[in-house]
Amino acid sequence: MDLSEQITQLEADVQELDSLLETAERKRVQDLLKEELKRVEKELTTKRQQKEQQARREANPPAAPKAAYTVKITSYAWDQSEKFVKIYLALKNVHKIPSENVEVNFTQRSFSVLVKDLDGKNHQMTVHNLLYPIDEKDSYKKVKTDMVLIMCKKQSAKKWDCLTTVEKQSKEKDKPSMDESADPSEGLMSMLKKIYAEGDDEMKRTINKAWSESQEKKKYGDDTMHF
Template identity: 80%
Template sequence: MDITEQIEQLEADLQELGSLLEKAERKRVQELLKQEQKKVEKELTTKRQQKEQRTKREADPSASSKAGYTVKITSYAWDQSEKFVKIYLNLNNVHKIPLENVETDFTERSLSVLVKDLDGKNHQITILNLLHPIDGKDSYKKIKTDMVLIMCKKQTTKKWECLTAVEKQSKEKDKPNVDGTADPSDGLMTMLKKIYEDGDDEMKRTINKAWSESQEKKIKGEGMMDL
């Protein structure tokens, strides 16, 4: 059923609902009919808008490329279930454009989304270096009111700490080194700095005193401060 037929069916539904509403005498029945009437009216408005946009594109196929330009989607939210990683893209009125205008591409470690001709612009996001592999053939999109939901199928059911490997590396870089693989003094200084910043005046005086004594020992060749 093409969009013109869908509109005709919705118009017929709306007309019949109106007739039933005129005949209904019970208040509860009237309320139910009014609710359904509003739902049909909303769906009909959306379909008419889609048809209008399609007619414009067919009349001038180059119109969208002339008027539109591509902007990057810079913000998103993500969540996960046992089997999927879910990415939420908030885009006003995205539910009003044709479904085929929202294109997705998945690889084992990346995804991209291109939303074409939304309010005169194209919207695009690419996320690379996913933390774990996904199954592209079982990943898909869902269009909701003012939102695109991307469902990335996990290859394994393990819980993701973050969305990308880059984020994980950044978090690990910010952690104090306590495993002895780097210069021990770097980890020591990081911990001392945190203790100093979080401590009270007495703690800060104690650390300052210990540091001063340590520096004096180093100058005299007595080594690092003894903790």
């Protein structure tokens, strides 16, 4: 029975109780009828209010929530202990959303993070090719004030030089190469040129000073560069 039918039935009950009350002669009967009339009138008022609220909802349906778009998390920090590699993700107000909105999944060589509906956006990060395997069952997340902490459990207690094998390969690629058949002094000069080109002002001043001193020493038979 919907609200309209319930209201119709209660209105009929009120009319009949009014009619009975008019014809009742004994006080006890009158009191009983009055009490029942009050109860039915109260219930009728409640049903009418519910009917009005229902009508307002149907006339003004709530706006559909806007679909959240997804952004990539590109900034993070990491450090390590003997047992864990720790990744820090700074996300303002992340501690204010439901904990189930922060999802982290682990495999032996990767982890992925999805933070849903934070300030109208989803925040996502995936890291593949971890430097060493992790124990996904004992890895976990912590949600702190304005931060998500990813705890990757090491399978072996060895120090990580970087987070991923890709970073390691990149670092190795950037190292100056040394040709064993080449003149050692030429290799040293190539390395110094690279350090000079990439160094800051202080580094450049140090190299210039060492170079000047080495040229002076060459006049006296000492061709070693001293730093």
